[in-house]
Structure formats: structure tokens, C-alpha cells
Amino acid sequence: MAAITINRVSNDTKGLYVAQVEGFDEVGELTFSRASETLVIVDHTGVPDALRGKGVGVALAERVVADARSEGFRIVPLCPFFKAQAMQHPDWADVVQ
Numbered sequence: 535m536a537a538i539t540i541n542r543v544s545n546d547t548k549g550l551y552v553a554q555v556e557g558f559d560e561v562g563e564l565t566f567s568r569a570s571e572t573l574v575i576v577d578h579t580g581v582p583d584a585l586r587g588k589g590v591g592v593a594l595a596e597r598v599v600a601d602a603r604s605e606g607f608r609i610v611p612l613c614p615f616f617k618a619q620a621m622q623h624p625d626w627a628d629v630v631q
Contacts, residue, residue, distance in 0.1 A: 562590035602629035
């Protein structure tokens, strides 16, 4: 499987995780809004057709969960994909509302 690199770009209120897959020009994205210092709303995950089936969406979701744990915020999952992932991962309950 190709390596996935994820970077986060954010300001005080909004942000974006960008996933780049080795060998591909397209990128996957997960967008969020910061409601407070301790609350982030995940509102969209997008993966282009060329990257589907490569684990990009799951990698993005896992990165947000890891950041929530290390930075001390909780996640409100408005994005249907992220919400479905959270339901499949009860171990995320410590950071997902």
C-alpha cells in the first residue's frame, strides 16, 4: 500500500487535514470548525475517486482522533463518513461526542 502523508492547516476557527498518497496528484481532505478550545466539529471528508479504497478517509479520521487525544479536544462528528467510522470504533468514545 502506498504511503499516506497527512498535514493540517488551520486558523482560529477553521481547518483542513490534507492527505497525500505517494504516486498520486489528487489529495483527500477532512474539514473542521473549531467551536471552542476543547471542541472541534468535523464537517466533511472528501476522497477523490482515484484514491478510493486506499484507506485515505480512514487515515484522515484516525489522524483527527490522534490529534484530539494529544491536544485535549473533543470531536462533534457532523460528517457522515466520520460519524460512521466513529460508530465502528467504540475505542474513540474518549474523544468523540
